[in-house]
Amino acid sequence: MIKPLGDRVVIKVSEGDMKTASGIVLPDTAKEKPQKGEVVAVGSGKVLDNGQKVAPEVKVGDKIIFSKYAGTDIKVDGTDYLIVRESDILAIA
Amino acid sequence: MIKPLGDRVVIKVSEGDMKTASGIVLPDTAKEKPQKGEVVAVGSGKVLDNGQKVAPEVKVGDKIIFSKYAGTDIKVDGTDYLIVRESDILAIA
Amino acid sequence: MIKPLGDRVVIKVSEGDMKTASGIVLPDTAKEKPQKGEVVAVGSGKVLDNGQKVAPEVKVGDKIIFSKYAGTDIKVDGTDYLIVRESDILAIA
Amino acid sequence: MIKPLGDRVVIKVSEGDMKTASGIVLPDTAKEKPQKGEVVAVGSGKVLDNGQKVAPEVKVGDKIIFSKYAGTDIKVDGTDYLIVRESDILAIA
Amino acid sequence: MIKPLGDRVVIKVSEGDMKTASGIVLPDTAKEKPQKGEVVAVGSGKVLDNGQKVAPEVKVGDKIIFSKYAGTDIKVDGTDYLIVRESDILAIA
Amino acid sequence: MIKPLGDRVVIKVSEGDMKTASGIVLPDTAKEKPQKGEVVAVGSGKVLDNGQKVAPEVKVGDKIIFSKYAGTDIKVDGTDYLIVRESDILAIA
Amino acid sequence: MIKPLGDRVVIKVSEGDMKTASGIVLPDTAKEKPQKGEVVAVGSGKVLDNGQKVAPEVKVGDKIIFSKYAGTDIKVDGTDYLIVRESDILAIA
Numbered sequence: 331m332i333k334p335l336g337d338r339v340v341i342k343v344s345e346g347d348m349k350t351a352s353g354i355v356l357p358d359t360a361k362e363k364p365q366k367g368e369v370v371a372v373g374s375g376k377v378l379d380n381g382q383k384v385a386p387e388v389k390v391g392d393k394i395i396f397s398k399y400a401g402t403d404i405k406v407d408g409t410d411y412l413i414v415r416e417s418d419i420l421a422i423a
Numbered sequence: 424m425i426k427p428l429g430d431r432v433v434i435k436v437s438e439g440d441m442k443t444a445s446g447i448v449l450p451d452t453a454k455e456k457p458q459k460g461e462v463v464a465v466g467s468g469k470v471l472d473n474g475q476k477v478a479p480e481v482k483v484g485d486k487i488i489f490s491k492y493a494g495t496d497i498k499v500d501g502t503d504y505l506i507v508r509e510s511d512i513l514a515i516a
Numbered sequence: 517m518i519k520p521l522g523d524r525v526v527i528k529v530s531e532g533d534m535k536t537a538s539g540i541v542l543p544d545t546a547k548e549k550p551q552k553g554e555v556v557a558v559g560s561g562k563v564l565d566n567g568q569k570v571a572p573e574v575k576v577g578d579k580i581i582f583s584k585y586a587g588t589d590i591k592v593d594g595t596d597y598l599i600v601r602e603s604d605i606l607a608i609a
Numbered sequence: 610m611i612k613p614l615g616d617r618v619v620i621k622v623s624e625g626d627m628k629t630a631s632g633i634v635l636p637d638t639a640k641e642k643p644q645k646g647e648v649v650a651v652g653s654g655k656v657l658d659n660g661q662k663v664a665p666e667v668k669v670g671d672k673i674i675f676s677k678y679a680g681t682d683i684k685v686d687g688t689d690y691l692i693v694r695e696s697d698i699l700a701i702a
Numbered sequence: 703m704i705k706p707l708g709d710r711v712v713i714k715v716s717e718g719d720m721k722t723a724s725g726i727v728l729p730d731t732a733k734e735k736p737q738k739g740e741v742v743a744v745g746s747g748k749v750l751d752n753g754q755k756v757a758p759e760v761k762v763g764d765k766i767i768f769s770k771y772a773g774t775d776i777k778v779d780g781t782d783y784l785i786v787r788e789s790d791i792l793a794i795a
Numbered sequence: 796m797i798k799p800l801g802d803r804v805v806i807k808v809s810e811g812d813m814k815t816a817s818g819i820v821l822p823d824t825a826k827e828k829p830q831k832g833e834v835v836a837v838g839s840g841k842v843l844d845n846g847q848k849v850a851p852e853v854k855v856g857d858k859i860i861f862s863k864y865a866g867t868d869i870k871v872d873g874t875d876y877l878i879v880r881e882s883d884i885l886a887i888a
Numbered sequence: 889m890i891k892p893l894g895d896r897v898v899i900k901v902s903e904g905d906m907k908t909a910s911g912i913v914l915p916d917t918a919k920e921k922p923q924k925g926e927v928v929a930v931g932s933g934k935v936l937d938n939g940q941k942v943a944p945e946v947k948v949g950d951k952i953i954f955s956k957y958a959g960t961d962i963k964v965d966g967t968d969y970l971i972v973r974e975s976d977i978l979a980i981a
Contacts, residue, residue: 332724332767332793335759340793352425353500364495364506371793374759381754382474387428387467395425395497395506402736402792404767407725413736413767413792420495420506421425421433421464445518446593457588457599475567480521480560488518488590488599513588513599514518514526514557538611539686550681550692568660573614573653581611581683581692606681606692607611607619607650631797632872643867643878661846666800666839674797674869674878699867699878700797700805700836704910704953704979707945712979743979746945753940774922774978776953779911785922785953785978817890818965829960829971847939852893852932860890860962860971885960885971886890886898886929 332406334413337376339388340404341367341396341412350393350423364395364420370411386416393423425499427506430469432481433497434460434489434505443486443516457488457513463504479509486516518592520599523562525574526590527553527582527598536579536609550581550606556597572602579609611685613692616655618667619683620646620675620691629672629702643674643699649690665695672702704778706785709748711760712776713739713768713784722765722795736767736792742783758788765795797871799878802841804853805869806832806861806877815858815888829860829885835876851881858888890964892971895934897946898962899925899954899970908951908981922953922978928969944974951981 334340344366369392375383388394400418404411427433437459462485468476481487493511497504520526530552555578561569574580586604590597613619623645648671654662667673679697683690706712716738741764747755760766772790776783799805809831834857840848853859865883869876892898902924927950933941946952958976962969 332722332795334793335791336789338792350425364497377750377756378470378474379472379751380474381750381752381756384470384474397495402769404736404793406795417429419428420431421427421497423425423499443518457590471563471567472565473567477563477567490588510522512521513524513590514520516518516592536611550683564656564660565658566660570656570660583681603615605614606617607613607683609611609685629797643869657842657846658844659846663842663846674867676867696801698800699803700799700869702797702871704908704981706979707977708975710978749936749942751937753936753938753942774955776922776979778981815890829962843935843939844937845939849935849939862960882894884893885896885962886892888890888964 331371332404332411334371334373336373337384337386337416338373338413339369339386339416339419340371341394341401341414342370343367343410343412344393352423365398366393366395366423367412368393373416376416388416388419388422395420395423424464425497425504427464427466429466430477430479430509431466431506432462432479432509432512433464434487434494434507435463436460436503436505437486445516458491459486459488459516460505461486466509469509481509481512481515488513488516517557518590520557520559522559523570523572523602524559524599525555525572525602525605526557527580527587527600528556529553529596529598530579538609551584552579552581552609553598554579559602562602574602574605574608581606581609610650611683613650613652615652616663616665616695617652617692618648618665618695618698619650620673620680620693621649622646622689622691623672631702644677645672645674645702646691647672652695655695667695667698667701674699674702703743704776704783706743706745708745709756709758709788710745710785711741711758711788711791712743713766713773713786714742715739715782715784716765724795737770738765738767738795739784740765745788748788760788760791760794767792767795796836797869797876799836799838801838802849802851802881803838803878804834804851804881804884805836806859806866806879807835808832808875808877809858817888830863831858831860831888832877833858838881841881853881853884853887860885860888889929890962890969892929892931894931895942895944895974896931896971897927897944897974897977898929899952899959899972900928901925901968901970902951910981923956924951924953924981925970926951931974934974946974946977946980953978953981 401412401414494505494507587598587600676697680691680693773784773786866877866879959970959972
């Protein structure tokens with residue numbers, strides 16, 4: 331898998347509902363609705379102004395909810411992925 | 424329940440009036456009116472520029488007032504929730 | 517009374533003139549005119565980038581002048597209040 | 610006199626020329642012209658990101674030049690004043 | 703090769719698909735699609751507010767994905783290159 | 796002379812060419828052209844976020860080049876001056 | 889030569905191609921194309937928020953590539969120069 335830089339995260343977007351330990355998580359149909367997916371790669375973290383690197387809160391395999399309009403689409407070996415910043419991830423489901 | 428990231432908070436929005444220890448709290452009908460709700464999940468807190476993590480002021484079960492236009496709608500097991508940043512929460516009622 | 521978060525302050529807005537130790541304080545009728553009120557609740561203070569919490573300069577009972585367009589209206593037990601950030605408060609009268 | 614908060618300063622605006630130790634200081638008639646006045650109250654100073662409070666450079670009684678469009682008008686016991694931030698004050702005359 | 707300053711990186715843009723250890727990486731055809739390339743020169747790194755210099759995560763020879771609209775075109779000895787900031791690089795392929 | 800605050804500098808604007816140790820310095824006639832002048836008063840310096848005050852690089856008597864659209868016009872004892880921030884000064888001629 | 893302030897650099901713009909150790913460096917003809925030049929004077933460096941001064945990466949005599957729309961034109965003894973911030977310099981050729 332590709333290796334995202336800094337605080338970036340690679341996500342495999344989920345099309346349908348997402349069954350997780352929290353139950354069935356379904357983004358609302360409101361126009362600002364979030365999306366669901368699974369983390370497939372995580373960057374080494376954001377560098378703070380004091381030079382300290384902050385480890386990401388998410389890890390590979392986490393089911394997540396993220397902002398709908400975030401990120402950049404990419405295709406690897408025919409599969410679609412999305413690269414977002416960790417700050418675009420709202421919650422772990 | 425889903426686990427919000429960083430300084431995010433998951434809220435169950437209240438439809439009617441909200442009776443609290445402060446009395447009956449009713450958002451005004453002005454166009455910039457806030458909303459009421461109850462905290463159902465809290466992130467681990469915001470990371471400051473010096474790497475320090477700030478614990479949220481709110482906790483699960485708090486009745487709160489928050490900015491009307493804040494946050495992202497989400498549905499878990501058929502129930503509607505809202506994910507906001509803690510800075511969008513105005514007060515504990 | 518509700519408990520404002522961070523650097524927020526709850527104000528009871530004054531309708532008429534405001535007699536204080538400073539004399540009769542009357543906002544000018546210019547279009548950018550400030551408003552008068554009394555502090556009824558104060559948050560725990562703003563968290564700085566170094567993690568330090570700054571105690572608010574105002575306290576409950578202070579008569580204050582604040583920016584006209586600041587804040588969010590709220591009603592508690594039938595009484596109108598305004599929630600503002602302390603930086604929107606210009607002076608103690 | 611009212612007590613300004615933070616880095617705010619209360620000014621009594623001067624209408625005509627201003628004779629000072631520097632000579633007769635007269636704002637130019639250009640469209641971005643500054644204004645003259647006298648400091649009548651000074652806040653406790655601006656709080657920096659490291660929590661340090663910076664004492665204002667101006668003191669009560671100083672004749673000053675300030676940005677024309679700065680500040681908020683206020684009336685105390687029938688006299689007009691202006692509340693500005695110290696950063697809106699250009700020079701001591 | 704020219705020496706980029708600060709956190710800048712010189713890239714040789716790839717025209718077709720890019721075979722890497724991650725597989726065949728193909729930017730999606732969406733309108734915000736990223737681009738592929740190979741790093742040919744790396745600056746000494748970004749200087750933080752505390753004076754510390756952050757070493758770049760990418761090195762010469764890395765196959766990378768970067769934001770489509772980033773950077774400045776340049777031609778050296780007849781070959782086209784692109785100068786971008788490291789923050790415009792999304793991932794190492 | 797008036798005393799500028801913070802990182803401000805008072806300049807006497809030069810109308811014609813300016814002969815200096817560097818030779819005859821003449822701002823170009825391009826539309827974003829700079830202006831020439833002589834420093835007549837200097838503030839105590841800018842206060843950084845850590846509370847440290849940075850001594851200005853310019854001193855009274857320096858011939859300088861500054862941004863054309865910078866600053867505020869002022870007249871003292873019938874003479875025109877300009878108050879600018881030191882960051883608006885490009886070079887010492 | 890004039891002495892630029894802070895992180896500013898004085899450049900003699902090159903009109904034609906630029907032969908350097910890197911080869912013939914020719915800015916592309918794209919509309920956002922950079923420009924070439926030679927450094928003729930360097931400021932003492934940028935002051936960081938912690939009061940530390942960062943020495944410039946470029947020195948007098950360096951052949952450089954810089955952003956096309958950066959800087960201010962100036963004429964000294966009949967010769968045209970450009971004053972830019974070091975952050976507008978992309979690379980040393």
